[in-house]
Amino acid sequence: MALHKYLARRLLLMIPLLIGISLVSFLISNSIPADPTAANLGERAAADPKIVATFRAKWGLDQPLHIQYLTYMRNLLRGDLGTSIRSHRPIADELRRFLPATIELATAGIAVSVVAGVAFGVISAVWRNRPIDFFVRFISLIGVSAPVFWLALIGLLLLYLRWDIVPGPGRLDPRVVPPPNVTGLYTIDSLLAGQWSTFRNAVEHLILPSLVLGAYSSGLITRITRSSMLEVLSKDYMNTARSKGLKERHVILRHGLRNALIPVVTIIGLSYGSLLSGAVLTETIFAWEGIGRYAYNAARTLDFPAIMGVSMLIAIVFVLMNLIVDLLYYWLDPRLRQG
Amino acid sequence: MRRLFVLLLALSLGVVSLGAASAQDEKVLVVGLSEDYHSLDPSRAYEPGGSLIHHSVYDTLVTFPSDSVSEIIPNLAESWTTSDDGLVYTFTLRDDVTFSNGDSLTAEDVVFSFNRMKNLKDNPSFLADTIASVEAADDLTFVMTLTQPDPAILAKIIFDAFSVLNADEVRANGGTDAEDAAETDTAEEWLMSHSAGTGPYMVESYDPSVQTVLARNPGYWGEAPYFDRIIIRNLPETSTQKLALEAGDIDIAMDVIADQVPSFASNPNITVFSTQSDTLIFLLMNQNPDIGGPVSDPLVQRAIRYALNYDELRFLSGEGANTPAAMVPIGFAGALDPSEALKQDLDQARALLAEAGYADGFTINLEYPDFNYIGTEFGIVAQKVQADLAQVGITVSLVPQEFQVSLDAYRSGQQGFSQWLWNPDYHDTLDYVEFLPGGVVGNRANWTDENAAAEILELRDAVKTENDPGVRNDLFREIQLYEQQNGPFAPLFQPGVHFAYRSDLQGFAYNGQWRVDLTALYR
Numbered sequence: 001m002a003l004h005k006y007l008a009r010r011l012l013l014m015i016p017l018l019i020g021i022s023l024v025s026f027l028i029s030n031s032i033p034a035d036p037t038a039a040n041l042g043e044r045a046a047a048d049p050k051i052v053a054t055f056r057a058k059w060g061l062d063q064p065l066h067i068q069y070l071t072y073m074r075n076l077l078r079g080d081l082g083t084s085i086r087s088h089r090p091i092a093d094e095l096r097r098f099l100p101a102t103i104e105l106a107t108a109g110i111a112v113s114v115v116a117g118v119a120f121g122v123i124s125a126v127w128r129n130r131p132i133d134f135f136v137r138f139i140s141l142i143g144v145s146a147p148v149f150w151l152a153l154i155g156l157l158l159l160y161l162r163w164d165i166v167p168g169p170g171r172l173d174p175r176v177v178p179p180p181n182v183t184g185l186y187t188i189d190s191l192l193a194g195q196w197s198t199f200r201n202a203v204e205h206l207i208l209p210s211l212v213l214g215a216y217s218s219g220l221i222t223r224i225t226r227s228s229m230l231e232v233l234s235k236d237y238m239n240t241a242r243s244k245g246l247k248e249r250h251v252i253l254r255h256g257l258r259n260a261l262i263p264v265v266t267i268i269g270l271s272y273g274s275l276l277s278g279a280v281l282t283e284t285i286f287a288w289e290g291i292g293r294y295a296y297n298a299a300r301t302l303d304f305p306a307i308m309g310v311s312m313l314i315a316i317v318f319v320l321m322n323l324i325v326d327l328l329y330y331w332l333d334p335r336l337r338q339g
Numbered sequence: 340m341r342r343l344f345v346l347l348l349a350l351s352l353g354v355v356s357l358g359a360a361s362a363q364d365e366k367v368l369v370v371g372l373s374e375d376y377h378s379l380d381p382s383r384a385y386e387p388g389g390s391l392i393h394h395s396v397y398d399t400l401v402t403f404p405s406d407s408v409s410e411i412i413p414n415l416a417e418s419w420t421t422s423d424d425g426l427v428y429t430f431t432l433r434d435d436v437t438f439s440n441g442d443s444l445t446a447e448d449v450v451f452s453f454n455r456m457k458n459l460k461d462n463p464s465f466l467a468d469t470i471a472s473v474e475a476a477d478d479l480t481f482v483m484t485l486t487q488p489d490p491a492i493l494a495k496i497i498f499d500a501f502s503v504l505n506a507d508e509v510r511a512n513g514g515t516d517a518e519d520a521a522e523t524d525t526a527e528e529w530l531m532s533h534s535a536g537t538g539p540y541m542v543e544s545y546d547p548s549v550q551t552v553l554a555r556n557p558g559y560w561g562e563a564p565y566f567d568r569i570i571i572r573n574l575p576e577t578s579t580q581k582l583a584l585e586a587g588d589i590d591i592a593m594d595v596i597a598d599q600v601p602s603f604a605s606n607p608n609i610t611v612f613s614t615q616s617d618t619l620i621f622l623l624m625n626q627n628p629d630i631g632g633p634v635s636d637p638l639v640q641r642a643i644r645y646a647l648n649y650d651e652l653r654f655l656s657g658e659g660a661n662t663p664a665a666m667v668p669i670g671f672a673g674a675l676d677p678s679e680a681l682k683q684d685l686d687q688a689r690a691l692l693a694e695a696g697y698a699d700g701f702t703i704n705l706e707y708p709d710f711n712y713i714g715t716e717f718g719i720v721a722q723k724v725q726a727d728l729a730q731v732g733i734t735v736s737l738v739p740q741e742f743q744v745s746l747d748a749y750r751s752g753q754q755g756f757s758q759w760l761w762n763p764d765y766h767d768t769l770d771y772v773e774f775l776p777g778g779v780v781g782n783r784a785n786w787t788d789e790n791a792a793a794e795i796l797e798l799r800d801a802v803k804t805e806n807d808p809g810v811r812n813d814l815f816r817e818i819q820l821y822e823q824q825n826g827p828f829a830p831l832f833q834p835g836v837h838f839a840y841r842s843d844l845q846g847f848a849y850n851g852q853w854r855v856d857l858t859a860l861y862r
Contacts, residue, residue, distance in 0.1 A: 032741075032743075032744070033744050033747065034741070034743035034744045034746070034747050035743075035747050038743060038746045038747050038750055039743050039746070041462060042385050042462040042463075042764075043750075043761075043764065043779060044462075044465040044764060044779065045461070045462045045464070045465065046750060047750070047779050047782075048465060050460075051460055051464070054460060054521060086377055087377040087378075087547065088377070088378070088527065089547075094547075097547070098548075153578055153582075156579065156582050157582065160582060160586060161582050161585055161586050164586070167588075168579075168582070168583045168586055168588040169574055169576075169579045169582075169583060170549070170550075170572065170574075171549075173588075174367075174369050174550060174570045174572050174588070174589075175367060175570070178546070284575050284576050285576045285578070285579050286579070287549075287572070287573060287574045287575060287576070287579060289547075289548040289549050289573070293548070293575070297375065297548075300742075300743075301743075302743055
């Protein structure tokens, strides 16, 4: 099938999927036995029927469920995600404010884990059952099994408090003024504005959280790369390549790694998707106001429009990541291009 | 691949070696705060986090001293008088007060601010329920007329919601004090990034959930504060706050929990301040037999109060916690001394249960929100209640609930036996009348005018309108002695509240209303 047809079909399929997700998240958030009135009004205001009635009317909570849903969908089609009950700000603005923080952190995190994971995986497979292999496997076991809040706190305790080689929590130092908003990514925006010291500060602040966030997926990627490499290394074409007189490095990286990457790409794609949908614990410990904390706070205060907005956003992120992974297969595996 | 490695390595080394930000001459105070807040419009004030900001940016007519809530002192009003019937309050404003934009304060600004707050019909609006009308008699005379005598009114108008805003400036930015302000006022957005107050600081910037920056108000009418800027930084995780304080990146950690207190002891750079909070954690026993079952029986209620080991419960809450003698927290005028609190008396409790016909005990569910409130784990407290009541034959099944779910059931009076907390709405003992029949919390226990004894109803009605402090205190004393023996509540404790700050910081004082007056700090 031609690539553009395939793409068009996949993108069209997103529509029913997103409608389904909106319906499910709407029904789930409305069926829990708690009331946003209690979550958002104070003790006394919630005891005053007049204020409660005003509140319910203002947020459309006095309408039947199907009307609420249809109103939401109608507004959504016009690009209006509604207004947050909690902060009285448009949801679209809030997502635009918090998503870049998560994108920046998730991208740094996935970069760390891809570089470390693939390198360790290859090393470990090539020197199978040697001390270096055991060492790498031990490290990846720690990465996969250590709780993220523990890693984060130990990281802060050692690298920040004891040795002072990384800065404290947050995306920037308290006194550093954020760069003019273009993309919302502080690293990019500070470069665009030519603010080198802000750029440096933003990158410094990314180091520890991205290491912590990348720890789990790098452990995972190491393991997948290792087993996939081991399988490929035993293939006949590896011997063929060697017997052609190619250098061992070329054999391993071009003939071995490229063929071993297909399952790895799946894992990378899914990991990136889940990092992009927010990492509540990491974001909380590092005071990193991203989508994870936004989703958590929205759920905690039953901020329905925010819950809906963030669910849709995360759904879109996952669907797009899956699509990108499929496109990467296409590039990695020539058979798919012909077939 | 190797080139990428080298690049990353070089980048990270380069970055690390460049080190921290350059030294600055500016005097900056950095505060670490875990709670989030969503409105910087003081007329909608309700969140404790926002209070730190409002108190630095706005002023109220009268105020409390920085370290207590037991005395009311002048602020924007230099004096005031009360009519004999307790209905008319006349305030004389200072003549030297200016707003941050240079405008002079007039009584019209006060009228606007009070009316706007009331008409916004937002969370704090109920505080104005007893205010019938407000008017400006002349530029510096503000007159407030009440619907009924309200002994708590001066304490109420100290709350941030009664902050005085510059009427002209707020009007110019969408504000209104009209009756329909709830629908037509649009000034909140402007107030998120600006301020229109008379306080020592102005709002410079607000980055939701990240930080708020306050800058010194150059034309402040009072004594200029020490710091040029105050940065209030959101650090949601208390362990992160602790680390940032130890590293010197923040000057105050607002959310230290009891477990962390001992670890600061050996650090000379850090000073800890601990006291009991105003939060009252208590048991609710529903008066409605259909909902409360056995705990609706007054004898059982009394037995449960005698069965609890208050000392051990308080210990569970950690450092700084204290046990009030009844449903008025320690620190409020007229609260019984903690030494007058009930003591565990298992024989008494068993005798009361036998008298009520439960000699063999009974089984009951204890519902509670499963969360941690300022360091107090509700589940652990509930387990202790379970263990204490087991000693008198009451078998308690714990029913932890998701916070919002539990809150709904609690507020609608559907919980039979539950564990909850109450924070004061305003700092006057009158707020604790809510635990009496017909009050906000009383109603949740279905304790109403119909099923309550005449004795407590009379006390309640008398204290609500009594202006004489001596008589008030006597009435509150009788109410609390009554509560120790009767009624659907058992006080458990007031958890400790802890702050840690860099030891070079001076002028730290705590007060239950705004916690820390940031404007009074200096190095």
